[in-house]
Amino acid sequence: MRDRAYSMQGRSVFYFTLLLAPPLLWLGIVYLGSLFTLLLQSFYAIDEFTARVVPKVTLATYEVLLTRPAHVDIILRTVAMAVAVTIASAFIAFPVALYMARYAGPRLKALFYVGVMLPMWTSYLVKVYAWRLMLAKQGIASWGFDQLGLTGTLDRMLAVPVVGGPSLASSYLGMFAVFVYMWLPFMILPLAAALERVPASLLQASADLGATPNQTFRHVVLPLALPGLAAGSIFTFSLTLGDYIIPSVVGAPGYFIGMMVYQQQGTAGNLPLAAAFSVVPIVLIGLYLALAKRLGAFDAL
C-alpha cells in the first residue's frame, strides 16, 4: 500500500526539490564534477617546451607514468606500504573491536569508543611531527627499547635492507608505524560496528551445534565481520595510497604517490601527470572492491 505521507503533489514537490537541490548540486557538480575534470586532465599531456597543458585527448601521460622506472617504483612502493599498513591495522584492530563490541560493559565500551576517537580530535600535523620526535635517534622510542633491553633487536630491525635505516624516524619501518597509528581508528570503528551487529543467538547456536569457541570464530564471527573488515581496509588502504604528509615528514626519502601528485601539480606544474598519478589509487580501490565482492565479503550484508 502506498503511504499517503510520502505521496506528494504541487507545493510539496517544490519544497522537496528545494531541500534536495543543495546536496545534489554539491555531489553532482562540486564533487563528481571535479573528479571528472581530474580524470579528463590525465588524458591530456604537457608540451615539453612551453610547459603548457595541451587539451587534446592522448595516452601520452599514462605512457610516461607507466614506462619510467622511477614512476613505477613510486607506485609499487606506495602500494606495498598500503598493503602492509592495511594488514597490520586489521590484525591490531580485530581484537580491540571484538572486545569493544562483544565483551566490554556499557561504560567500558563508551570509554573505548572515546579512546579510539580521541586522537582524531588532534591536528593531524601535530601528531605526525610528534611521531618524528618520538622515533628520532635519541627519542622516546629508542629509549623505550633500551629500557626493555631490546636495543639489539631495534638495531637488527634497522639493519634490514630497504625497510631499515639510520633511525626509526628515517626508515620505512618508522613510516609504517606512523601510518598504522594514524589509520587504526578507521579500521577499528567499522569492524566494531560489524561485530556489534552479529546477534548473540548466532554464536550460541554455533556453540549449541558443537562448535568450539575457535570454530565459532572461524565459521561465524569472522565471515560476518568481513563487511566491516572490507570497509576498514578500504579506508586504511586508500588513506595510505593518497597521503603525502607522513612520507614527507617521517621515513626514508623515497617518493610516494601523494607526494608525487603534490609536487607535479605544484612546483613541477605538470597537472596531467599529477592527475594520472591520482587515478592510480582510484583504479586500485576499484579492483580491490571487485575482488572483495567476488570473495563474498559483502554476502552477509
Place this chain on the structure above:
Amino acid sequence: MTAAIVLDAVSRAFGTVVALDRVSLEIAAGEFFALLGPSGSGKTTCLRIVAGFDEPDSGRVLLDGVDVTHAPPFRRDVNTVFQDYALFPHMTVADNVAYGLKVRGVAAAERSRRAREMLDLVRLGEHGVRRPHQLSGGQRQRVALARALINRPKVLLLDEPLGALDLKLREEMQAELKGLQQQLGITFVFVTHDQGEALSMADRVAVFSQGRIEQLDTPRALYNRPRTAFVASFVGSANVVNAEVARELTGRPQAFAIRPELIELAPVDTAVDDGAVRCTGTVLDVLYHGASSRCRVRLGNGTTLAVARPEHVAARQDLAAGAPVLLAWRPEHAVPLQD
C-alpha cells in the same frame, strides 16, 4: 531407566531478581515436555541452563545421568531451536543444516547427504541452495529444526518455537512438531507462554510462576485439576473464587476454581437440580465467537464470573447485557485450590 534431564534444586538470580528458585524436575527420555508460564516466570532461564548458555548459582543439571552443570554448550548432547531461529545468514540453507556435522569433522560428502536427508524430513529438500533470507518464516523454522536435529541429539530444546508464526501456520507446525517427535523418539522440551500450545503438544507441562514450578502435570490433569489460583486462571482461564466469596456461595470458606463452560445460565426463576450451587447476577457483556459465546456475569457481591456457552445452547436463549440471570454448577465441578 535414567531420566533424560534432571534439574536438582536449581537457582539463578540476576542481580536482585530471582529467575529460578530451587527448581527441581525430571524429564523422561522420549517425553514431549512443555515449560509454560508468563514472561519473566523463569521458563526461558530454565531452558538456557539446560542448553548451557547460562549457569545456575546453585543446584545441579544432569543429562542422561551425567552432571553437566558447568559444561559448555558444545560439550552437551542437546540442541536448541532458537526463538529467532538464529540461522547463519552467510551460509546456504544446506550449509546451515550441515553445520553441526562440519564442526565435528564429518567428511563433506557424508555431510551433504545427511543435510539432504534432514531437509527432506522437514519437507524442504529443494531449498538447500537458498539463503535463509529467501525463505518464509515457517520455512526458516523448519530449517532451524533440521539443523538442530542433524546431530541426533538426545534432547531437543525449543524456545518459543512457534512464537513468530501466524495463527494458521502455528497450528500446522504444532501437528508437525508432534509428529516429528513421535517419529524420532527424541526428548523434546519446549518453552511457551501459550497455554493452548502446551496443552495440545506436550505429554507433561510444568507451569512456571515467579521462578517456581506451580504445578507439573499432564495437560488434562492441569486443565481439570489445577492446584493453585495461578494455574487455574493461566491454563484455560478458569474463574477463581476466593475463600470469602466461596463461603457466601457454598457455605464453606474454601477457595475454588470453576471452568466457564461448566457454569449454566438460566432465567432467574428457573428451578435447578438439587445439590447444584446457584446464585444470581446480571450480564455485563457477551462476546460471540461462533462455536461458543462468552459472557461475563456480575454477582450481587460484586464478583464477576465468566461463562462460556456452546452455540446450540446460546442460540436458544440469547442474552443481552443487563439481563438478570441465574447461574448454576455441580459442586463436583468446582476444583478446590490451595491458598
